[in-house]
Amino acid sequence: MSDRKLTMSEALREAMSIALDERPEVFILGEDIGIYGGAFGVTGDLYHRYGKERIRDTPISELGIVGTAVGAALSGMRPIVEIQFSDFTAQAMDQIVNQAAKIHFMVGGGLHVPLVLRTASGSGTGAAAQHSQSLEGWFANVPGLKVVIPSSPYEAKGLLLSAIDDPNPVIFLEHKLLYKVAGTEDVPEGAYRIPLGVSRVVREGKDLTVVATGIMVTRVLAAAAELDKEGINITLIDPRTISPLDMEPVYASLAKTGRLMVVQEAPEHGGFINEVIARVVTGPSLGHLIAPVTRLAGMNVPIPYAPQLEKAAVPQVEDIIKQAREVVVNWR
């Protein structure tokens, strides 16, 4: 097969294009996604290829956008919503949490809300506190929402197609720093689907099991390459979908390594990584632990604007190396 290294933006656009071709009921709506091509250029030329009926520019009201999408989904459409920054989902939270997530359950399964909400997440672009948050924990705490965090272009395309297939709402959180980075894996041209709720073992090593998602997968991989030189070998597991959460590979890995480290960009307090820890210490892996579980997360502060502080507020490769080394060396 020929070399097909895409950026995450390109892979996402390709997935949406496939969905638009496959199903007439798929359409995209959001702010500046049409002629402008999206705040991060993800929708790109879709407007010119599919027209303004299917690629719909909306007024600047997140609540209105998601409300429209919920209604459309209830009446048989499959809307893909783009919210420019995940921070702005706060504006639409009533539609997301109280409507989209619950309708299926409140009518005894009689209705479906096949809606995908794509949004840009995370820090690192100098966009400051109101445009840099990692809010996956909010959504994971709402029963009825599935929460997907792709970590590479290949993953993004396969996961987005599954999200569009899903009969109920899926929150799809894309890290801004990954949009323009070409992946290391080839992205096949046609449709392929990565099932939601299945974790991926990214690499295997004997000393430490690390659970991470999104941009942190990239950073943990870089850290692992350095630690390999020191004789410390890491297993990396990317849950891909944090709700529902597939823990089986984590349990299987802990039986071999006995050490767990969880990494996230979101603030530590109340973060999703704590759910991973909770399942480990309340579940079948407790007896395999030979070290205290260690976690590395963003500081409990709003993301600062100053670039140095912004970097310092969330885990970087060096932080991961240091903490992973400590837990392996101190606990044998």
Place this chain on the structure above:
Amino acid sequence: MSDFNYAVIMPKMSMTMEEGELLAIRVNVGDTVKSGDVLFDVATDKIDMEVESPADGVVKEIIGQIGSTMLVGAPVMMLITQTQVMSFDFSTPAPEAEIVTEAPAVVAQPVIVAEVSKESVKAVPKARTFARERGIDLTSVKATGPYGTVTYEDISHPQLSAGHDDRKAANRKMVAASIEKTRGIPQITLTRYSTHTTASLEQGSAHLVSTWARILRKHSHLNISTINETAHSHVGVALIMESKYGLAMPVFKDPDAMPGNELSEWITSTREKARDGKVPLAMLSGATASIFDLSHTKISSAIPLLLPSNTTALSVGAPDGAFGQSIISLTVDLRYCDAIEAADFLDQLVNAL
């Protein structure tokens, strides 16, 4: 069709309502009622409301008294109905009594308390499992982990983490076992005088390590692994030094690629760590050759012994007081290097020094 007993309760008519007053009862025991017929009237602080029958049936019993205040959920009257209004059937009394009598049996307080106190030793979960499976008393295990915690190694390999003397003995055994592996290898040791001088131990060691590394890099057949017979991609020189637990052999990877003063500092700091018994984990593997530097002792020579999978071992003795000459010895694995070649390498080293 079977009859159901259905309790018509004090309804909750607002989010904050906790109780309501029974204003009037519109039916008598024995009356036949239809779904939607008014059964009684209720007053709250916000509203007065008529409560309707949820199904067709017969009034069996009236529990509430007019004018009384009743909690939300309290039964006001019982109906007999053939419609299963809700899944709960009052004709079978709720087994509250049973729950109460069973509860004490579940609680085995003394056992739980005993377990907790027994487990108050700090230990990682896997160490606990290990102890339980083998009947080991955790209080008898020496804890070496952070916060005085029994680590898995403390219990599974106590010789590695036990007391200082035990650890020294374990270390000695480990070194001996690794040397034993190379005893059967055909080898030769050549010895030569050298007149090189060095200011300090560290500078001398650094110079020696990087010079030998350069020679090994040039002659890659001396820098191969005898286990899989492939050339190493790096040169790793193990420098034998003193440690809290006997000898340590930290490995300096690619020392020839580093400025002399940096290497010298690296060796100094590693020597300090070794004395504390804390050689970095990363430095414990990857040796492709070893050096025993005795130049700052009173020992004039030692026969170097090959480490497993290495093809060369080097030692440098203390300089002779009268002539300032030191003895350098080189042991080579004869399967990979013959004696004439070895003599040439030794000459190259002495000349470079």
